[in-house]
Amino acid sequence: MDAALDITPSSEHIPLILIVDDDAVSNLMLSEVLHKDGYKTSVVEDGQAALIACQKELPDIILMDAVMPVMNGFNCCRSLHILYGENCPPILMITGLNDTDSVEHAYKVGAVDYVTKPFHWAVLLGRVRQAISSHLAHQKLKQALAKERLLLKELKIANQQLHSLATIDGLTSITNRRVFNERLEDEWKRLCREQSQLGLILIDIDYFKAYNDTYGHLNGDKCLCQVAKIINDCARRPADLAARYGGEEFALILPNTELEGVIHVGKLIQEQLRNLAIPHVSSKVKSIVTVSIGAVAIVPAFSKSPQTLINCADQALYHAKNNGRDCVIALSNSMIVE
Structure with a gap:
């Protein structure tokens, strides 16, 4: 893996994973496994609580159950994409639902992947790593493009100033x-x-x-x-x-x-x-x-x-x-x- 996208505990940035599930046992197991793999975790029990948690700190990835009280995972996923647009963290649906309609619905509302329970831990961790790696790469690219746009803007201003210095009389502001x-x-x-x-x-x-x-x-x-x-x-x-x-x-x-x-x-x-x-x-x-x-x-x-x-x-x-x-x-x- 590219060192710039390394997500091991020795990395400068330790990814934060938000777990959204009303199953306390599942949450505990997920947290333990993810901690061992070098991640920080935060746990909430429904979609509404997830929206509030994201307002406080936007995670690097969200593992979200599809079926929950108050606000289910599908509606929460849709709301997160509306709220954060391109800045929305990747969302992995983790659920016992494995029918075609549920899978299609998950992708339709913006989930990047879909993992069914019971978990195959190696598969889950591999997909988490891949999702975080892609997300971080996307964020780095956005930052690089934003920096490039800023530099181009500064260059344009500098060129305009140089042109003005070369063509305009500094005192009277008419041509020289x-x-x-x-x-x-x-x-x-x-x-x-x-x-x-x-x-x-x-x-x-x-x-x-x-x-x-x-x-x-x-x-x-x-x-x-x-x-x-x-x-x-x-x-x-x-x-x-x-x-x-x-x-x-x-x-x-x-x-x-x-x-x-x-x-x-x-x-x-x-x-x-x-x-x-x-x-x-x-x-x-x-x-x-x-x-x-x-x-x-x-x-x-x-x-x-x-x-x-x-x-x-x-x-x-x-x-x-x-x-x-x-x-x-x-x-x-x-x-x-x-």
Whole structure:
């Protein structure tokens, strides 16, 4: 026998057998024989008492007479399976009934085996060992599967956390520069094939260093999060992507969007930020937080790279800053569009 399923007295776990029979002599004999074979036993005299005993401690196996007062073995067996389902201990029917209907009834209500009186002790002990061995193996398998499910769940959570760390900006909770670069590359290639416009907005918070110096870095972080939320809310289509570009700079990719639409989104960001009216007494533009925005939309070409689009948007942003800030400057065919 496999050592993992050893049920001798030297085992770490000594199986508990519940004997359910109203015959006191039979109970005494069973207990003595089972004790000698290395088992612990508990004895009750009817099915109702067996249900109560199982509530206190679930045995490893139940030896149950079929005919008893209060609740017979068939009804008790059925009730135990209803109560404990897959965790129900194996039940061996031990009875003087040996007709076909009784045997079939025993198996129908969930008994794993059927032994008739008077006992052939070697046969009874062999069937007890086999039933307990199978039950313990089943329990070990269930525990192993439960552990595996738990490990898989923990692995899934860990993978989600790693994915979040790799793709989400830890402060603002929008996508990071890495995802921005990957998405821009993908959209550039896709729209090269489709020959459709790819829009890009670069956003810079005006005089943000002065904001930090005045209000402190904790409020500065809060401000970044508020601006990021506005930008992300303006990325309304599934393909649009808002990202933290770096420091107080943000970016918004707008696939299949012409310049007029890109400018509209830029102005919408400004409008939403003005409505929020975050105080900024150190700004040289207004007494609230404002942003400078560079906007561009071009039809990608295989002969160029996505950096072309970034350079154009960056150039537009540069003009926005030099134009007094708090404005949207767009670039079309190297021409400034205010």
